[in-house]
Amino acid sequence: MDPLIFSLSAAGIAVLHTALGPDHYLPFAALGAARRWTIARTLTITAICGVGHVCASLVLAALALGAGSVAMRVTGITSVRGDIAAWLMIAFGVAYAIYGLKFIVRERHVHSHAHAHADGTEHEHGHHHHASHVHPHVSIEKTAARKQSVVAVGWALFIIFLFGPCEPLIPLVMAPASQGAWVTVLMVVSVFAIATIGTMxxxxxxxxxxxxxxxxxxxxxxxxxxAGATVAACGAAMLLGL
Structure with missing residues (x-):
């Protein structure tokens, strides 16, 4: 059993599995753009979710190394996990899309008005028809709220990806493990994880x-x-096996 062949196969399968599954990357790009995250923050959250995604599947792969009946149960569990992840992604996407409606409604009730200063400079401020005449300023409370929202969205994605299965990993691990080739198993797991997260x-x-x-x-x-609609669409694609 050639470790190199197994490792190359793991790398190729991981890249294809990830690239062909838009649920591996579209939610991060869409939510990152909507929430105006820096690219570094978006990639950090992506990496954390990718690690959870792979590690959760490794636990199932370890269970699959038992008797054949256990392996069959693991296959069923993997299928159920996939459905749960898909429905969680749909629910989160729909909820976020509904949350986004408030920004659309708010924009319809906002207009801009100009102010001229003694030095001749001018600037504009947004004005809400149903609010007191105050000029928006970034406050400590708003900054804290933004940080909390990053954590909340990050946790939501992390939980979804914990349930999302890495189906190809289990057979890739079981084949060499069944022959006691543990060095090959370690290489396959490492290569698959790096290729999956790297592609994401x-x-x-x-x-x-x-x-x-x-x-x-x-x-x-x-x-x-x-962004919410994009996330929900990714979940729907998972349910349809796309």
Whole structure:
């Protein structure tokens, strides 16, 4: 049993599995753009979720190394995990899209008005028809709220990816493990994890970089609802096996 062949197979399968599954990268790029995360923050959250995604599947792969009946149960568990992850992604996407509606409604009730100063400079402030006449300023409370929202969204994605199965990993591990080739098992697991997370990061980086160069796509009031719809669509694609 050649460890190199198994490792190359693991790398190729991991890259294809990740690239062909938009649920591995679109949610991060869409939510990162909507919430105006830096590319570094988006990639950090992607990496953490990728590690959880792979590690959870490793636990199942370890269980699958038992008797055949256990392996069959693990196959069933993997299928159930996939459905749970898909429904969680749909639910989160729909909830986030609904949350985004408030920005669309708010924009319809806002207009800008100009102020001239003694030195001749001018600037504009947003004004809400149903609020007191105050000028917006970033406060400590708002900064704290933004940090909390990053944590909340990050945790939501992490939990979803814990349930998301890495189906190809289990047979890749079981084949060499059944013959006691533990060095090969270690190589396969390492290569598969690096290739999976690396592919996620590469695609998310490309998408996030592209969106960062198109501010108009990030600035619209609809961007949150669009991000939620994207996440929900990824979940639906998972259910359909796409």
């Amino acid at each position: 990061l590469a695609i998310v980086w490309a998408l996030a970089s592209g969106l960062a160069r198109t501010p108009a796509l990030r600035a619209g009031a609809y961007v949150h609802s669009a």
